Amino acid sequence: MEPDKSINVLGGALSACSSDPVTGFFRDGHCNTCAADHGSHTVCAVMTDEFLAYSKYVGNDLSTPRPQFNFAGLKAGDHWCLCAGRFLQAHDEGCAPRVNLAATHQRALEIVPLDVLRVHALHTN
Numbered sequence: 001m002e003p004d005k006s007i008n009v010l011g012g013a014l015s016a017c018s019s020d021p022v023t024g025f026f027r028d029g030h031c032n033t034c035a036a037d038h039g040s041h042t043v044c045a046v047m048t049d050e051f052l053a054y055s056k057y058v059g060n061d062l063s064t065p066r067p068q069f070n071f072a073g074l075k076a077g078d079h080w081c082l083c084a085g086r087f088l089q090a091h092d093e094g095c096a097p098r099v100n101l102a103a104t105h106q107r108a109l110e111i112v113p114l115d116v117l118r119v120h121a122l123h124t125n
Contacts, residue, residue, distance in 0.1 A: 003032045007106045009114055015102040017044035018079035021072060031081040031105045039083040040111055044103035046122065047078045051097040054090055079103075084111035091116055098122050 003026060006014035019029040025041040026032050033042050045051070052063045052074060062080070065073040074080055079100065088111055090096040099120045108117065 001026075001034045001036050003034050004105070004107060006030060006032055008102050009104045009106050009109055009117060010101055011106070012102065014105055015044075015100070017081050017100065017103040021074065021078060021080070023079065023081045025081065031103060031108075033105050033107050040085065040107060041081040042084050042105035042108035043082045043087040043112065043117070044100040045080055045082045045087060045097040045120075046100070047074050047076055047080055048095075048097050049076045050095045051090055052076070054093065054095045055086065058086075058089070060086065084108040088112045088116065091120065096120050 008014045014030055016029045017023050017031050022029055024030050024032055025037040031042045031044050033040060055062050062074045087096060099117050101117060101121050104117060
């Protein structure tokens with residue numbers, strides 16, 4: 001699996017999203033992606049209690065620890081590479097988390113318009 005070029009939605013080099021917890025399709029701390037990443041884990045988001053509850057409600061429990069997968073579970077404040085489609089769905093439902101644009105891969109734009117990402121951007125972007 002060869003990763004796509006590490007370019008963010010702003011056209012610059014892709015910044016790290018999180019190394020604690022380690023995130024990303026490749027578990028390299030970045031929202032890198034490739035053709036095998038069918039979920040497009042490309043949006044670097046800051047978890048909130050509201051989003052985590054929503055994600056669990058729609059069938060993707062990110063907060064419960066899964067030791068068998070070396071996954072401690074996410075909590076509010078953690079940064080995580082979300083599936084672009086799930087982010088857009090949360091946006092449509094009014095519970096999207098904040099986004100680090102510099103750490104969000106340009107492939108997210110195939111699913112989420114840049115203006116939607118900007119609405120949820122961290123002030124540091």
